Amino acid sequence: MSSRFRVSRRQFLASSAAGAAALTLPGRAAFAQSFPDHNINITIPTGEGGGADRDVRLITQIWKKYLNTDFEFGYYPGAAGQVGYEFFMKREPDGYNLLFANMGPEVIMLTLQNVGIQLGKDLVYINQTSSEPMSVFVGKRSKFQSLQELVDEGKKRAITCSVSRLPHPASIGMLALGEATGANFNLVPFGGGNPSAMAAITGEVDCCALPFANPITLGSEVRILGVFSDKNPAPDQSGDAPTVNSVFGTKLPELTSSRGFAVQAAAMEKFPDRIETIKKTCAQVLADPDYVEAVQKAGLPKEFIDPGDQQKAMSTAEATRELAEKYRALLTGK
Structure with missing residues (x-):
């Protein structure tokens, strides 16, 4: 073994003690435990x-x-x-x-x-x-004033419904609603909440299904028709929108x-x-x-x-x- 790597027992103990003492210093301890130290x-x-x-x-x-x-x-x-x-x-x-x-x-x-x-x-x-629960809404200029009207129309023709993406609780809500009522909903993914909502506002689609916060933040630009929840958690900010189950007497699961x-x-x-x-x-x-x-x-x-x-x-x-x-x-x- 090279002499460069030969350490006596006394030197080892001394260096270990010095290292332990250094770690007890406030500044050094803070450095050792610092998280996060970058973005x-x-x-x-x-x-x-x-x-x-x-x-x-x-x-x-x-x-x-x-x-x-x-x-x-x-x-x-x-x-x-x-x-x-x-x-x-x-x-x-x-x-x-x-x-x-x-x-x-x-x-x-x-x-x-x-x-x-x-x-x-x-x-x-x-x-x-x-x-937050899922919701279904329409643009303020839509002819649909209620969820019942939307479903009734869906029994006559396919209702186009914008969603942010197909694998989504809102998608489950609309498909389950169609299965329970006999209405036909054609889901159209728009790749995000904002373009999905805009499609309903401009009338490009009949309605939109998204998390509840989306139509709430849009205010008077939309009309919220229903909430996929046992109870509307924000009635004052949603025009007291009804729950889907209360409208149709269905037992759809809460979709949040x-x-x-x-x-x-x-x-x-x-x-x-x-x-x-x-x-x-x-x-x-x-x-x-x-x-x-x-x-x-x-x-x-x-x-x-x-x-x-x-x-x-x-x-x-x-x-x-x-x-x-x-x-x-x-x-x-x-």
């Missing part, structure tokens, strides 16, 4: 300017109070979210890469499409930030979508402390009055804020997966 990247599997983009920016503008860092956003729409998920899984699993998920449609996508990403094994939803953050399972294994920091500080954001105020200023009901931990988020995902399997034939035609 956090957030992958969004939809286009810029959509509902997920709006929501994640509302969160991150408050999150800076609790995490001393900046956030960078990347948008990867395509294949009902598959493009974004596949891109995210290739990112470094180090806690600096997060995915902001629209769990409803994206769990349906993972269930129905051959993506090769398993929830729990490959990817984990670590929290839940909001939840939750948003939240996800990480690669490998990140949880390698850097559990970092992921716990993400969870803890995000929970602080959702309880912050400044965040509630920001949500309301964006024209959204504060009732849509729905904080949940990893267990709740994964339970929500599992319930959606079961729903996708139940309506697989309607969604895929197989």
Whole structure:
């Protein structure tokens, strides 16, 4: 052995003691435990300017109070979210890469499409930030004044209904409504909430089905005909729109979508402390009055804020997966 690598026992003990002492110094300890020490990247599997983009920016503008860092956003729409998920899984699993998920449609996508990403094994939803039911609405100049009128027309001809993507709780709602009433709904995917809503406003389609926040933020430009929920959570902001089941006496399941953050399972294994920091500080954001105020200023009901931990988020995902399997034939035609 070369003398360069020969260390006496006394030298080893001395250097070990010095190293241990150095780690107890406040500055050195802070350096060793510093997270995050650079920007956090957030992958969004939809286009810029959509509902997920709006929501994640509302969160991150408050999150800076609790995490001393900046956030960078990347948008990867395509294949009902598959493009974004596949891109995210290739990112470094180090806690600096997060995915902001629209769990409803994206769990349906993972269930129905051959993506090769398993929830729990490959990817984990670590929290839940909001939840909202699905809704059906028309433009303000539409001849349809009620959901009953829309369904009656659907018994005579095919009603065109814009949706952001086919694998979506709103799609399940319209197909299940057609199955229950005998109405014929032809779903037309427009690749995002904004173009889907605009198609209804301009009359390009007869109606639109999207998460409830979309027509609420459009205000007088649209008329909300129904909500796929047991109860309308925002009657004052929706013209007291009825629930679909109350109109037809049906027993359609509640169709909601939750948003939240996800990480690669490998990140949880390698850097559990970092992921716990993400969870803890995000929970602080959702309880912050400044965040509630920001949500309301964006024209959204504060009732849509729905904080949940990893267990709740994964339970929500599992319930959606079961729903996708139940309506697989309607969604895929197989």
